[in-house]
Each structure stands twice: as structure tokens, then as C-alpha cells.
Amino acid sequence: MKKIRLIPVPPKEPKRLRVAAYCRVSTRSKEQRASRFRQIWAYMNQILNHPDWEFAGIFYDFGKSGLRKKGRTGLEKVLKQADAGEVDYILTKSVSRVSRDTLEILNIVRYLKERGISMYFENEKLDSMNPEAEAYITLAGAVAQEESRNMSENMKWAVTRNFE
Secondary structure, three states, X not given: OOOOOOOOOOOOOOOOEEEEEEEEEOOOOHHHHHHHHHHHHHHXXXXXXXXXXXXXXXXXXXXXXXXXXOOOHHHHHHHHHHHOOOOOEEEEOOHHHHOOOHHHHXXXXXXXXXXXXXXXXXXXXXXXXXXXXXXXXXXXXXXXXXXXXXXXXXXXXXXXXXXX
């Protein structure tokens, strides 16, 4: 009778997620610069101290409106890295930090989802891969868009009154 020797398959190491973070503050004020620094510091510590995560970068924009993706180099860079397969998971503070335009935030989330990349919104406690998340992201995006529109109208009103 032949002797059969079983060679066990070596256990695979679990794949570490390549995690990036995106931060945005809308003005260049001293308070906003401090906020940006705190966000960057917190995300760097969170990613580096998580045993299953690999640091993929911190991307940020400051002094930029959240209405449009265009011109926000930090957001464009993290999306480009995601497209290149260098990022698996993106952390961000809130839906409004990514975009204050409902259609744009949905396009970004869907773009990432098609590539198997999840975005986590901390304030809303939403993971974009959750099947129910898109409805909440849409709602949060609509609220952010309306806040932006109201702020703009208030500023226009104030400028007009000052001229009068």
C-alpha cells in the first residue's frame, strides 16, 4: 500500500487594510489651521495604532469650499490613489468634509464602491459599503448643501446691507 503524506497549506496572513484619511477645513483662519492639525494627528495615530491597518496617507485641503471636488488637490490625490489600487479604506470626519453637494458626494461614494473601497464618515457613523448607507449619505449631503446655500445667502445679505 502506498503511503500518502499530507502537506498542510500554510495559513495565510490576514491582509492588512491600506487605510488613508481625508481632512478639509474651509478657511485659513488660525482656528481652522489648528482643527486641520488635530484631524491629521488623530487620524495618523488611529491608523498607525490599529494592528490590522497599514498607513496609506493623510490627504487634506484647507481654505477650499466643499461644494466642488475640482481644485481640492487632497481629495483628488486620495481618489487617484484609490483608483490605482493603493487604498482600501478611507476615513473622514463627516459627509460635509468630503462634499457639500449631494450629487457629488454620491458620485464619489459610488466611484469608490465600484472599486471595492469603503469610506467611513465618523460623525455620521456610516460605512459607505453598508447597503443602507447611501440613503443616509444622501440626506447628510442634502443638509450640508442647504447649510452652504444658507450661509452664502446670509453673507450676500450682509454685504448688501453694509453697502447700503
